[in-house]
Amino acid sequence: MPKILIIEDDTAFSQMLSRFLTRHQFAVTVSISLREAISQIKTSFFDVILSDVRLPEGDGVSLLSTIKKESPRTQIIMMTGYAEVKTAVKAMKKGAFDYISKPFTPDSILEIINDALKNGGIEEKERIDGEVVKASPSTSDFILGNSESSITLQNHVQLVAPTNMSVLLIGESGTGKEVTARAIHNTSSRKSKQFVAVDCGAVPKEIASSEFFGHVKGSFTGAVEDKIGHFEAANGGTLFLDEIGNLSYENQIQLLRALQERRIKRVGSTQEIHVDLRIISATNEDLRKAVAEGRFREDLYHRLNEFSIAIPALRERGNDLLQFAEAFLKKANSEIGREVVKISEEAKTVLLNYAWPGNLRELKNSIKRAVLFSEGASLEIEVLPEHIKTKTKQNTEAKDFSKSSYEKERILKALKQTNFNKSKAAELLQMTRKTLYNKINLYQLDV
Numbered sequence: 516m517p518k519i520l521i522i523e524d525d526t527a528f529s530q531m532l533s534r535f536l537t538r539h540q541f542a543v544t545v546s547i548s549l550r551e552a553i554s555q556i557k558t559s560f561f562d563v564i565l566s567d568v569r570l571p572e573g574d575g576v577s578l579l580s581t582i583k584k585e586s587p588r589t590q591i592i593m594m595t596g597y598a599e600v601k602t603a604v605k606a607m608k609k610g611a612f613d614y615i616s617k618p619f620t621p622d623s624i625l626e627i628i629n630d631a632l633k634n635g636g637i638e639e640k641e642r643i644d645g646e647v648v649k650a651s652p653s654t655s656d657f658i659l660g661n662s663e664s665s666i667t668l669q670n671h672v673q674l675v676a677p678t679n680m681s682v683l684l685i686g687e688s689g690t691g692k693e694v695t696a697r698a699i700h701n702t703s704s705r706k707s708k709q710f711v712a713v714d715c716g717a718v719p720k721e722i723a724s725s726e727f728f729g730h731v732k733g734s735f736t737g738a739v740e741d742k743i744g745h746f747e748a749a750n751g752g753t754l755f756l757d758e759i760g761n762l763s764y765e766n767q768i769q770l771l772r773a774l775q776e777r778r779i780k781r782v783g784s785t786q787e788i789h790v791d792l793r794i795i796s797a798t799n800e801d802l803r804k805a806v807a808e809g810r811f812r813e814d815l816y817h818r819l820n821e822f823s824i825a826i827p828a829l830r831e832r833g834n835d836l837l838q839f840a841e842a843f844l845k846k847a848n849s850e851i852g853r854e855v856v857k858i859s860e861e862a863k864t865v866l867l868n869y870a871w872p873g874n875l876r877e878l879k880n881s882i883k884r885a886v887l888f889s890e891g892a893s894l895e896i897e898v899l900p901e902h903i904k905t906k907t908k909q910n911t912e913a914k915d916f917s918k919s920s921y922e923k924e925r926i927l928k929a930l931k932q933t934n935f936n937k938s939k940a941a942e943l944l945q946m947t948r949k950t951l952y953n954k955i956n957l958y959q960l961d962v
């Protein structure tokens with residue numbers, strides 16, 4: 516169960532928030548002062564800290580460096596009043612994950628927490644900790660697009676969704692593989708059952724069996740209670756295996772066996788459990804190459820790849836980019852309480868001229884930041900990040916980001932620029948830290 520620390524001196528508000536988050540299966544601790552919060556952080560680990568900006572003993576931003584030092588994996592979300600946006604921006608520059616303006620809606624706080632957990636490499640939405648939380652089928656935000664590549668994508672999704680075929684989604688980071696997997700699940704007959712997403716790169720090899728198949732109490736040190744695994748959690752529904760290429764060879768064998776037999780055993784148990792699930796997996800590397808190099812089992816590759824879908828890079832989606840940008844603008848407005856109603860023509864030209872190596876995720880983040888810096892009702896060129904204005908498709912030339920040599924070079928450069936601070940490098944590269952760690956492993960970078 517993800518752990519959240521709320522730092523807030525308004526006790527009525529913190530109690531209400533605490534009750535709400537507890538109902539949504541978070542383990543919540545509340546601190547009413549900075550001093551109390553510091554002692555909590557020193558003694559316990561929190562996945563996410565929600566801190567008020569203004570606290571009686573000082574500003575919540577001053578806590579950031581202590582948190583980053585004591586617990587670098589913890590994601591911090593600042594809660595602000597409308598007048599405190601500048602402080603929030605300062606907090607984000609100092610490493611806070613995001614901020615939210617008070618008053619906020621229950622949906623928006625849940626969404627930011629989910630994003631923060633994802634950023635920290637924790638799969639939250641369908642977390643499995645003795646109990647299963649149903650994924651919310653959020654297709655309402657899903658944008659189809661009108662470009663040829665978007666239409667082909669849509670046709671493939673429609674075609675394969677009603678079947679039981681295993682689907683392999685192939686695309687660069689941030690192109691929307693997880694969103695597509697959810698769309699397939701939500702259009703399938705399994706939609707009323709669980710969609711469970713697992714980041715295979717984040718599952719430590721040693722405990723992968725327990726993560727996938729569960730365990731019984733006492734089966735190993737640390738198995739203090741019975742736990743169901745991802746397979747059982749997704750029973751009847753869809754299991755989404757993200758970054759499948761990162762699964763160790765040994766774990767590939769276990770996965771293949773479970774898929775062939777459609778039966779699993781919890782670690783430490785002899786009882787077989789029948790599982791009926793659909794597998795959707797995703798990769799941003801060429802798995803055929805991994806097979807040829809002996810890093811990925813061919814039999815598993817064929818089992819996962821009954822149908823493959825290439826998710827187009829944003830630069831291949833033509834003017835759909837503006838449709839995405841406008842939808843992200845609306846979303847950012849509602850999340851951060853702004854009313855930027857349009858994107859200026861000059862800013863649109865800049866957006867269309869940039870190559871977007873980080874794809875939709877990079878566009879979404881750039882629009883959100885631009886909304887944050889916008890002062891009027893129109894998003895102007897000035898609030899767009901500098902590199903977007905200078906690095907156009909033309910001067911990025913044919914340096915296709917999907918080509919690993921270019922990507923590796925870019926990652927190394929960003930790491931050097933940030934003095935090997937991975938959070939900052941990930942920010943610069945417009946990718947999540949999780950993706951950066953995966954890529955460091957993939958390219959075997961010694962950093």
Ligand SMILES: Nc1ncnc2c1ncn2[C@@H]1O[C@H](COP(=O)(O)OP(=O)(O)OP(=O)(O)O)[C@@H](O)[C@H]1O
Pocket residue numbers: 656657658659686687688689690691692693694695757799875876879947950
């Ligand atoms: N069709 C879409 N409509 C609206 N938003 C989208 C769409 N596709 C992707 N997004 C947004 O783009 C971002 C990246 O999407 P997603 O996480 O699915 O990408 P991914 O390819 O799985 O990334 P990674 O390889 O890094 O795991 C998310 O914020 C998602 O909400």
